[in-house]
Amino acid sequence: MTYNAFHPPVRTLMGPGPSDVPPRILEALGRPTIGHLDPRFIDLMDQVKSLLQYVMQTENPLTMPVSAPGSAGMECCFVNLVEPGDKVIVCQNGVFGGRMKENVERCGGEAVMVQDAWGSPVDPQKLEDALKAHPDAGVVAFVHAETSTGAQSDAKTLVEIAHRHDCLTIVDAVTSLAGTPVKVDEWHIDAIYSGTQKCLSCVPGIAPVSFNERAQHKIGNRRHKPQSWFLDMNLVMGYWGQGARRAYHHTAPVNAMYALHEALLMVHEEGLENAWLRHRRNHEALKAGLEAMGLRFIVDRDHRLPQLNAVAIPDGVDDAAVRTRLLQEHHIEIGAGLGDLAGKVWRIGLMGYSSRIENITQCLAALDGVLADLGAPVNHGAALPAAEKVLAA
Numbered sequence: 001m002t003y004n005a006f007h008p009p010v011r012t013l014m015g016p017g018p019s020d021v022p023p024r025i026l027e028a029l030g031r032p033t034i035g036h037l038d039p040r041f042i043d044l045m046d047q048v049k050s051l052l053q054y055v056m057q058t059e060n061p062l063t064m065p066v067s068a069p070g071s072a073g074m075e076c077c078f079v080n081l082v083e084p085g086d087k088v089i090v091c092q093n094g095v096f097g098g099r100m101k102e103n104v105e106r107c108g109g110e111a112v113m114v115q116d117a118w119g120s121p122v123d124p125q126k127l128e129d130a131l132k133a134h135p136d137a138g139v140v141a142f143v144h145a146e147t148s149t150g151a152q153s154d155a156k157t158l159v160e161i162a163h164r165h166d167c168l169t170i171v172d173a174v175t176s177l178a179g180t181p182v183k184v185d186e187w188h189i190d191a192i193y194s195g196t197q198k199c200l201s202c203v204p205g206i207a208p209v210s211f212n213e214r215a216q217h218k219i220g221n222r223r224h225k226p227q228s229w230f231l232d233m234n235l236v237m238g239y240w241g242q243g244a245r246r247a248y249h250h251t252a253p254v255n256a257m258y259a260l261h262e263a264l265l266m267v268h269e270e271g272l273e274n275a276w277l278r279h280r281r282n283h284e285a286l287k288a289g290l291e292a293m294g295l296r297f298i299v300d301r302d303h304r305l306p307q308l309n310a311v312a313i314p315d316g317v318d319d320a321a322v323r324t325r326l327l328q329e330h331h332i333e334i335g336a337g338l339g340d341l342a343g344k345v346w347r348i349g350l351m352g353y354s355s356r357i358e359n360i361t362q363c364l365a366a367l368d369g370v371l372a373d374l375g376a377p378v379n380h381g382a383a384l385p386a387a388e389k390v391l392a393a
């Protein structure tokens with residue numbers, strides 16, 4: 001084997017994450033490493049917390065980035081809020097709800113599953129029924145934006161129902177945060193986790209989390225210590241908590257924090273509402289192009305995520321061949337179907353910095369060309385004019 005420096009190709013990332021990382025964030029990542037307890041780094045941590053509170057629309061003091069990917073954010077919420085014997089209602093409408101079940105069970109809890117079809121949002125009535133049937137449940141968990149299907153659920157309503165039945169809520173906002181409204185305080189979400197590599201367009205590997213007072217109370221009054229030392233919020237708080245007296249817990253990924261800070265600054269500069277609008281507008285343009293081509297969305301119009309567009313693969317078209325040609329000939333990555341939807345859908349992401357007009361036109365042109373070349377039944381040449389009409393409106 002010979003070893004050479006690794007120079008990745010330049011891709012356009014239009015899958016389910018990671019999204020394109022803007023040069024500005026990559027530049028921030030390369031700044032000199034300093035100590036994780038350096039007073040200047042502590043200042044940066046304070047800024048990161050405050051910017052995260054803005055992006056999550058919360059005043060929760062317990063808001064911070066977990067030093068690990070979105071999956072660790074998920075695990076962090078479950079290990080801190082679920083104790084052995086606890087009953088948790090998990091609403092599942094895609095891949096990630098299944099992971100929530102795994103988490104509950106590994107915490108020693110009992111997961112009661114509320115199932116909805118893949119591509120549909122979580123049905124509030126089914127949650128209500130499950131809570132009536134299980135009055136001893138203490139936690140309700142659901143995915144706000146199911147990246148595996150492109151469906152968005154009504155987080156505000158689901159949280160309201162859970163609270164009427166005296167349950168805490170755990171919300172997965174990995175794909176929704178910064179792409180579509182997420183209002184932690186207004187919606188009274190108790191515990192929420194996200195990721196950096198989707199609509200924040202930061203490097204992968206960090207998971208913002210936030211816990212409100214009710215959740216913090218539960219964490220502070222547990223009967224057992226969480227089985228994870230690393231993710232135990234009572235310990236992590238010693239490092240990420242308020243005030244100057246921060247103590248070593250683990251070495252923060254210092255440079256990744258520079259990158260996160262830069263990513264959050266970019267959202268702040270654009271304005272959160274403007275970021276939501278941009279995602280919505282660009283989705284409309286991509287949608288017009290895909291539909292003009294003859295492709296069909298698998299999620300109802302009212303529940304579509306602007307940042308994750310799942311379309312059915314036309315009959316007889318070779319899924320892998322199309323994705324391979326997009327990647328190799330056009331350097332564009334789109335996502336394959338997951339789980340039940342493997343081989344049936346493509347998932348086209350317009351997340352964060354990937355949600356740009358040039359990405360939409362490049363992707364539509366490339367997809368149109370590849371599909372026409374493979375003899376797929378598409379309206380060749382119709383996509384770009386349709387998208388451009390929306391963009392010009």
Ligand SMILES: *Cc1c(COP(=O)(O)O)cnc(C)c1O
Nearest residue numbers: 069070071096145147174175195
């Ligand atoms: C991507 C994703 C995760 C996992 O995040 P990683 O950073 O890949 O660990 C969890 N939930 C949802 C809804 C996601 O889209």
